[in-house]
Amino acid sequence: xxxxxxxxxxxxxxxxxxxxxxxxxxxxxxxxxxxxxxxxxxxxxxxxxxxxxxxxxxxxxxxxxxxxxxxxxxxxxxxxx
Amino acid sequence: xxxxxxxxxxxxxxxxxxxxxxxxxxxxxxxxxxxxxxxxxxxxxxxxxxxxxxxxxxxxxxxxxxxxxxxxxxxxxxxxxxxxxxxxxxxxxxxxxxxxxxxxxxxxxxxxxxxxxxxxxxxxxxxxxxxxxxxxxxxxxxxxxxxxxxxxxxxxxxxxxxxxxxxxxxxxxxxxxxxxxxxxxxxxxxxxxxxxxxxxxxxxxxxxxxxxxxxxxxxxxxxxxxxxxxxxxxxxxxxxxxxxxxxxxxxxxxxxxxxxxxxxxxxxxxxxxx
Numbered sequence: 248x249x250x251x252x253x254x255x256x257x258x259x260x261x262x263x264x265x266x267x268x269x270x271x272x273x274x275x276x277x278x279x280x281x282x283x284x285x286x287x288x289x290x291x292x293x294x295x296x297x298x299x300x301x302x303x304x305x306x307x308x309x310x311x312x313x314x315x316x317x318x319x320x321x322x323x324x325x326x327x328x
Numbered sequence: 329x330x331x332x333x334x335x336x337x338x339x340x341x342x343x344x345x346x347x348x349x350x351x352x353x354x355x356x357x358x359x360x361x362x363x364x365x366x367x368x369x370x371x372x373x374x375x376x377x378x379x380x381x382x383x384x385x386x387x388x389x390x391x392x393x394x395x396x397x398x399x400x401x402x403x404x405x406x407x408x409x410x411x412x413x414x415x416x417x418x419x420x421x422x423x424x425x426x427x428x429x430x431x432x433x434x435x436x437x438x439x440x441x442x443x444x445x446x447x448x449x450x451x452x453x454x455x456x457x458x459x460x461x462x463x464x465x466x467x468x469x470x471x472x473x474x475x476x477x478x479x480x481x482x483x484x485x486x487x488x489x490x491x492x493x494x495x496x497x498x499x500x501x502x503x504x505x506x507x508x509x510x511x512x513x514x515x516x517x518x519x520x521x522x523x524x525x526x527x528x529x530x531x532x533x534x535x536x537x538x539x540x541x542x543x544x545x546x547x548x549x550x551x552x553x554x555x556x557x558x559x560x561x562x563x564x565x566x567x568x569x570x571x572x573x574x575x576x577x578x579x580x581x582x583x584x585x586x587x588x589x590x591x592x593x594x595x596x597x598x599x600x601x602x
Binding site (some may be wrong): 260262263264267272273306308311312313315317 | 329331356357361
Protein backbone atom coordinates (compact mmCIF):
# COMPACT_ATOMS: atom_id res chain seq x y z
CA UNK A 248 0.00 0.00 0.00
CA UNK A 249 1.27 3.51 -0.83
CA UNK A 250 0.48 6.67 1.14
CA UNK A 251 0.06 9.65 -1.17
CA UNK A 252 1.27 12.37 1.23
CA UNK A 253 4.97 11.47 1.44
CA UNK A 254 5.10 8.20 -0.45
CA UNK A 255 5.63 5.82 2.49
CA UNK A 256 4.96 2.32 1.25
CA UNK A 257 4.23 -0.62 3.55
CA UNK A 258 4.17 -4.17 2.28
CA UNK A 259 3.68 -7.46 4.10
CA UNK A 260 5.15 -10.58 2.50
CA UNK A 261 2.27 -12.95 3.22
CA UNK A 262 4.26 -16.01 2.21
CA UNK A 263 6.85 -15.36 4.95
CA UNK A 264 4.68 -14.06 7.82
CA UNK A 265 4.18 -16.38 10.81
CA UNK A 266 1.62 -14.26 12.63
CA UNK A 267 3.70 -13.49 15.76
CA UNK A 268 1.96 -10.07 16.16
CA UNK A 269 5.21 -8.31 17.15
CA UNK A 270 4.65 -5.58 14.54
CA UNK A 271 1.05 -5.05 15.70
CA UNK A 272 2.02 -4.74 19.37
CA UNK A 273 5.21 -2.69 19.05
CA UNK A 274 3.95 -0.11 16.53
CA UNK A 275 3.28 2.89 18.80
CA UNK A 276 0.87 4.71 16.43
CA UNK A 277 -0.95 1.42 15.80
CA UNK A 278 -0.66 1.12 12.04
CA UNK A 279 -1.21 -2.65 11.80
CA UNK A 280 -4.27 -4.73 12.59
CA UNK A 281 -4.75 -8.47 12.38
CA UNK A 282 -6.57 -9.47 9.21
CA UNK A 283 -9.35 -12.00 8.91
CA UNK A 284 -7.49 -13.76 6.12
CA UNK A 285 -5.31 -16.85 6.61
CA UNK A 286 -2.10 -17.18 4.62
CA UNK A 287 -0.94 -20.41 3.00
CA UNK A 288 0.64 -21.61 6.27
CA UNK A 289 -2.43 -20.92 8.37
CA UNK A 290 -1.48 -17.67 10.10
CA UNK A 291 -3.54 -14.47 10.34
CA UNK A 292 -1.21 -11.91 8.70
CA UNK A 293 -1.24 -8.22 9.76
CA UNK A 294 -2.45 -5.49 7.39
CA UNK A 295 -1.41 -1.80 7.49
CA UNK A 296 -4.92 -0.49 8.16
CA UNK A 297 -4.13 3.09 9.27
CA UNK A 298 -1.40 4.15 6.87
CA UNK A 299 -1.73 7.84 7.79
CA UNK A 300 -0.45 7.19 11.31
CA UNK A 301 2.89 5.76 10.10
CA UNK A 302 5.90 7.84 11.14
CA UNK A 303 8.41 5.77 9.17
CA UNK A 304 10.39 4.79 12.28
CA UNK A 305 11.34 1.41 10.72
CA UNK A 306 11.00 -0.57 13.98
CA UNK A 307 8.58 -3.06 12.40
CA UNK A 308 10.90 -3.72 9.46
CA UNK A 309 13.95 -4.22 11.69
CA UNK A 310 12.28 -6.34 14.36
CA UNK A 311 10.25 -8.65 12.10
CA UNK A 312 11.72 -12.13 12.64
CA UNK A 313 10.72 -13.27 9.18
CA UNK A 314 11.81 -10.25 7.07
CA UNK A 315 8.16 -10.01 6.05
CA UNK A 316 7.59 -6.27 6.70
CA UNK A 317 8.94 -3.98 3.99
CA UNK A 318 8.90 -0.18 4.42
CA UNK A 319 9.82 1.98 1.45
CA UNK A 320 10.42 5.68 2.00
CA UNK A 321 11.65 8.48 -0.24
CA UNK A 322 15.20 9.71 0.36
CA UNK A 323 14.20 12.87 2.24
CA UNK A 324 12.40 10.95 4.98
CA UNK A 325 15.26 8.48 5.21
CA UNK A 326 17.81 11.24 5.90
CA UNK A 327 15.81 12.66 8.79
CA UNK A 328 15.55 9.25 10.44
CA UNK B 329 6.40 -7.42 -3.09
CA UNK B 330 9.57 -9.19 -1.92
CA UNK B 331 12.12 -7.85 0.54
CA UNK B 332 15.32 -6.70 -1.21
CA UNK B 333 17.38 -8.20 1.62
CA UNK B 334 16.30 -11.69 0.57
CA UNK B 335 19.23 -11.57 -1.88
CA UNK B 336 21.49 -12.27 1.11
CA UNK B 337 19.55 -15.40 2.09
CA UNK B 338 19.18 -18.89 0.69
CA UNK B 339 15.60 -18.24 -0.33
CA UNK B 340 14.62 -21.74 -1.44
CA UNK B 341 14.28 -22.82 2.21
CA UNK B 342 12.24 -19.82 3.39
CA UNK B 343 10.18 -19.17 5.49
CA UNK B 344 12.55 -19.91 8.35
CA UNK B 345 12.21 -22.89 10.67
CA UNK B 346 12.25 -20.60 13.73
CA UNK B 347 9.20 -20.66 16.00
CA UNK B 348 6.72 -17.82 15.58
CA UNK B 349 8.07 -14.78 17.45
CA UNK B 350 11.61 -16.17 17.91
CA UNK B 351 14.40 -13.62 18.37
CA UNK B 352 16.83 -15.46 16.09
CA UNK B 353 14.87 -14.15 13.09
CA UNK B 354 15.26 -10.58 14.35
CA UNK B 355 19.03 -11.08 14.61
CA UNK B 356 19.08 -12.45 11.04
CA UNK B 357 17.02 -9.48 9.85
CA UNK B 358 19.27 -6.88 11.50
CA UNK B 359 22.41 -8.67 10.33
CA UNK B 360 21.12 -8.49 6.72
CA UNK B 361 20.47 -4.75 7.17
CA UNK B 362 24.02 -4.27 8.54
CA UNK B 363 25.65 -6.16 5.64
CA UNK B 364 23.54 -4.15 3.20
CA UNK B 365 24.34 -0.77 4.77
CA UNK B 366 28.07 -1.46 5.14
CA UNK B 367 28.07 -2.67 1.51
CA UNK B 368 30.04 -5.79 2.39
CA UNK B 369 30.22 -8.34 -0.39
CA UNK B 370 28.93 -11.66 1.04
CA UNK B 371 31.90 -13.32 -0.70
CA UNK B 372 34.16 -11.52 1.82
CA UNK B 373 32.27 -13.00 4.78
CA UNK B 374 33.02 -16.39 6.30
CA UNK B 375 30.36 -17.46 8.79
CA UNK B 376 31.24 -20.00 11.46
CA UNK B 377 28.69 -21.52 13.78
CA UNK B 378 28.06 -24.38 16.17
CA UNK B 379 24.92 -26.20 17.26
CA UNK B 380 21.66 -24.64 18.37
CA UNK B 381 18.67 -22.65 17.17
CA UNK B 382 20.69 -19.48 16.62
CA UNK B 383 23.25 -21.47 14.62
CA UNK B 384 20.58 -21.68 11.94
CA UNK B 385 21.10 -17.96 11.21
CA UNK B 386 24.32 -18.49 9.22
CA UNK B 387 23.67 -22.09 8.28
CA UNK B 388 21.51 -22.48 6.25
CA UNK B 389 19.85 -19.02 5.97
CA UNK B 390 22.59 -16.42 5.40
CA UNK B 391 24.14 -17.03 2.00
CA UNK B 392 27.90 -16.75 2.58
CA UNK B 393 30.66 -19.31 2.92
CA UNK B 394 29.67 -21.21 6.06
CA UNK B 395 31.29 -23.65 8.47
CA UNK B 396 28.75 -25.51 10.62
CA UNK B 397 30.97 -27.06 13.26
CA UNK B 398 30.71 -29.40 16.24
CA UNK B 399 29.01 -28.26 19.44
CA UNK B 400 30.91 -25.46 21.16
CA UNK B 401 33.85 -25.35 18.76
CA UNK B 402 32.76 -22.46 16.52
CA UNK B 403 35.44 -20.06 17.81
CA UNK B 404 38.17 -22.72 17.59
CA UNK B 405 37.34 -23.29 13.91
CA UNK B 406 36.98 -19.53 13.31
CA UNK B 407 40.45 -18.92 14.78
CA UNK B 408 41.93 -21.23 12.17
CA UNK B 409 39.98 -19.54 9.38
CA UNK B 410 41.06 -16.05 10.51
CA UNK B 411 44.75 -17.00 10.71
CA UNK B 412 44.68 -18.33 7.14
CA UNK B 413 42.39 -15.61 5.70
CA UNK B 414 43.06 -12.44 7.74
CA UNK B 415 41.51 -10.13 5.13
CA UNK B 416 38.06 -11.75 5.34
CA UNK B 417 35.31 -10.88 7.82
CA UNK B 418 35.07 -14.00 10.00
CA UNK B 419 31.75 -13.82 11.84
CA UNK B 420 30.54 -16.28 14.46
CA UNK B 421 26.84 -16.35 15.31
CA UNK B 422 25.90 -18.99 17.88
CA UNK B 423 23.93 -19.43 21.07
CA UNK B 424 24.68 -19.21 24.76
CA UNK B 425 24.77 -22.97 25.23
CA UNK B 426 27.26 -23.27 22.40
CA UNK B 427 29.64 -20.36 23.06
CA UNK B 428 29.32 -19.85 26.83
CA UNK B 429 28.41 -23.36 27.95
CA UNK B 430 30.24 -25.99 25.97
CA UNK B 431 32.73 -23.67 24.23
CA UNK B 432 33.26 -21.27 27.13
CA UNK B 433 37.00 -21.79 27.24
CA UNK B 434 37.41 -21.03 23.54
CA UNK B 435 35.49 -17.78 24.05
CA UNK B 436 37.63 -16.38 26.86
CA UNK B 437 40.89 -17.40 25.19
CA UNK B 438 39.88 -15.81 21.87
CA UNK B 439 39.13 -12.62 23.85
CA UNK B 440 42.51 -12.84 25.60
CA UNK B 441 44.33 -13.26 22.27
CA UNK B 442 42.27 -10.43 20.75
CA UNK B 443 41.95 -12.27 17.45
CA UNK B 444 39.96 -10.34 14.85
CA UNK B 445 36.73 -12.31 14.99
CA UNK B 446 33.25 -10.85 15.26
CA UNK B 447 31.14 -12.92 17.65
CA UNK B 448 27.38 -12.46 18.07
CA UNK B 449 26.14 -14.54 20.99
CA UNK B 450 22.36 -14.97 20.81
CA UNK B 451 21.45 -15.50 24.45
CA UNK B 452 18.04 -17.11 24.90
CA UNK B 453 18.82 -18.21 28.50
CA UNK B 454 18.26 -21.93 27.84
CA UNK B 455 19.22 -24.89 25.64
CA UNK B 456 16.24 -24.25 23.36
CA UNK B 457 16.75 -26.69 20.51
CA UNK B 458 17.22 -29.79 22.67
CA UNK B 459 14.09 -29.19 24.73
CA UNK B 460 14.76 -26.55 27.37
CA UNK B 461 17.58 -27.86 29.57
CA UNK B 462 19.35 -25.52 32.01
CA UNK B 463 22.23 -23.55 30.47
CA UNK B 464 24.99 -21.49 32.15
CA UNK B 465 22.98 -18.33 31.45
CA UNK B 466 19.64 -19.50 32.92
CA UNK B 467 18.69 -17.14 35.79
CA UNK B 468 18.30 -18.52 39.32
CA UNK B 469 15.01 -20.15 40.35
CA UNK B 470 13.78 -20.65 36.77
CA UNK B 471 12.30 -24.15 36.31
CA UNK B 472 13.68 -25.99 33.28
CA UNK B 473 13.48 -29.57 32.00
CA UNK B 474 16.56 -30.59 34.00
CA UNK B 475 15.82 -28.36 37.02
CA UNK B 476 12.06 -28.87 37.54
CA UNK B 477 12.14 -27.27 41.04
CA UNK B 478 14.04 -24.19 39.88
CA UNK B 479 17.61 -23.49 38.88
CA UNK B 480 19.86 -23.49 41.94
CA UNK B 481 22.83 -21.84 40.21
CA UNK B 482 23.45 -18.16 39.46
CA UNK B 483 23.72 -17.13 35.81
CA UNK B 484 26.86 -16.28 33.85
CA UNK B 485 27.32 -12.60 32.99
CA UNK B 486 28.90 -13.21 29.60
CA UNK B 487 29.46 -9.65 28.40
CA UNK B 488 31.25 -8.77 31.66
CA UNK B 489 33.30 -11.99 31.41
CA UNK B 490 34.48 -11.34 27.85
CA UNK B 491 35.20 -7.71 28.69
CA UNK B 492 37.38 -8.80 31.62
CA UNK B 493 39.13 -11.36 29.40
CA UNK B 494 40.39 -8.50 27.21
CA UNK B 495 38.21 -8.27 24.09
CA UNK B 496 38.55 -4.98 22.24
CA UNK B 497 34.79 -4.40 21.70
CA UNK B 498 32.07 -5.76 23.99
CA UNK B 499 28.40 -4.79 24.11
CA UNK B 500 25.11 -6.21 25.27
CA UNK B 501 21.75 -5.37 23.67
CA UNK B 502 18.39 -7.06 23.51
CA UNK B 503 16.30 -7.79 20.43
CA UNK B 504 13.98 -4.95 21.52
CA UNK B 505 16.65 -2.23 21.07
CA UNK B 506 16.94 -2.77 17.33
CA UNK B 507 18.65 0.51 16.43
CA UNK B 508 21.29 0.20 19.15
CA UNK B 509 21.85 -3.39 18.13
CA UNK B 510 22.27 -2.42 14.48
CA UNK B 511 24.80 0.29 15.37
CA UNK B 512 26.67 -2.10 17.68
CA UNK B 513 26.79 -4.79 14.96
CA UNK B 514 28.28 -2.26 12.53
CA UNK B 515 30.90 -1.18 15.09
CA UNK B 516 31.72 -4.80 15.88
CA UNK B 517 32.23 -5.75 12.23
CA UNK B 518 34.40 -2.69 11.54
CA UNK B 519 36.45 -3.15 14.74
CA UNK B 520 39.82 -4.83 14.13
CA UNK B 521 40.24 -6.93 17.26
CA UNK B 522 37.96 -9.41 19.00
CA UNK B 523 34.46 -7.92 18.99
CA UNK B 524 31.65 -9.47 20.96
CA UNK B 525 27.96 -8.66 21.28
CA UNK B 526 25.69 -10.53 23.65
CA UNK B 527 22.19 -10.32 22.16
CA UNK B 528 19.46 -11.13 24.72
CA UNK B 529 16.82 -12.85 22.65
CA UNK B 530 13.34 -14.22 23.27
CA UNK B 531 12.59 -17.95 23.15
CA UNK B 532 8.81 -18.34 23.51
CA UNK B 533 8.82 -22.12 23.07
CA UNK B 534 11.43 -23.33 25.56
CA UNK B 535 12.11 -20.44 27.94
CA UNK B 536 9.10 -18.12 27.74
CA UNK B 537 6.50 -20.69 28.66
CA UNK B 538 8.42 -21.58 31.83
CA UNK B 539 8.53 -18.00 33.06
CA UNK B 540 4.96 -17.16 32.12
CA UNK B 541 5.68 -15.37 28.84
CA UNK B 542 4.21 -17.65 26.21
CA UNK B 543 4.51 -15.33 23.19
CA UNK B 544 7.62 -13.66 21.77
CA UNK B 545 6.01 -10.25 22.25
CA UNK B 546 5.66 -10.84 26.03
CA UNK B 547 9.41 -11.31 26.38
CA UNK B 548 10.08 -8.28 24.16
CA UNK B 549 7.93 -6.18 26.51
CA UNK B 550 9.95 -7.63 29.41
CA UNK B 551 13.16 -6.47 27.67
CA UNK B 552 11.59 -3.04 27.16
CA UNK B 553 10.50 -2.62 30.77
CA UNK B 554 13.51 -4.15 32.53
CA UNK B 555 16.50 -2.89 30.53
CA UNK B 556 18.91 -0.53 32.28
CA UNK B 557 21.65 1.47 30.58
CA UNK B 558 25.11 0.51 31.81
CA UNK B 559 25.92 4.18 32.55
CA UNK B 560 23.03 4.41 35.00
CA UNK B 561 24.03 1.33 37.01
CA UNK B 562 26.92 2.98 38.85
CA UNK B 563 26.14 2.98 42.55
CA UNK B 564 23.23 0.58 42.23
CA UNK B 565 23.11 -2.48 44.48
CA UNK B 566 23.12 -6.06 43.20
CA UNK B 567 19.59 -6.60 44.55
CA UNK B 568 18.28 -3.72 42.44
CA UNK B 569 19.90 -5.15 39.32
CA UNK B 570 18.45 -8.63 39.82
CA UNK B 571 16.37 -9.75 36.81
CA UNK B 572 17.36 -6.57 34.93
CA UNK B 573 19.03 -6.48 31.54
CA UNK B 574 22.10 -4.26 31.76
CA UNK B 575 22.59 -3.03 28.21
CA UNK B 576 25.25 -0.87 26.64
CA UNK B 577 28.85 -0.87 25.52
CA UNK B 578 31.05 -2.66 28.03
CA UNK B 579 34.47 -2.19 26.44
CA UNK B 580 36.13 -0.44 23.54
CA UNK B 581 39.89 -0.49 23.69
CA UNK B 582 42.88 -0.58 21.37
CA UNK B 583 44.98 -3.71 21.59
CA UNK B 584 47.26 -5.34 19.05
CA UNK B 585 45.52 -8.01 17.04
CA UNK B 586 46.59 -11.67 17.15
CA UNK B 587 47.02 -12.37 13.42
CA UNK B 588 48.99 -9.13 12.97
CA UNK B 589 51.45 -10.20 15.67
CA UNK B 590 51.71 -13.61 14.04
CA UNK B 591 52.42 -12.08 10.64
CA UNK B 592 55.07 -9.73 12.07
CA UNK B 593 56.98 -12.75 13.39
CA UNK B 594 56.64 -14.53 10.04
CA UNK B 595 57.95 -11.44 8.25
CA UNK B 596 61.00 -11.32 10.50
CA UNK B 597 62.04 -14.77 9.30
CA UNK B 598 61.09 -14.08 5.66
CA UNK B 599 63.71 -11.30 5.55
CA UNK B 600 66.54 -13.74 6.31
CA UNK B 601 68.10 -14.75 2.95
CA UNK B 602 67.93 -18.48 2.34
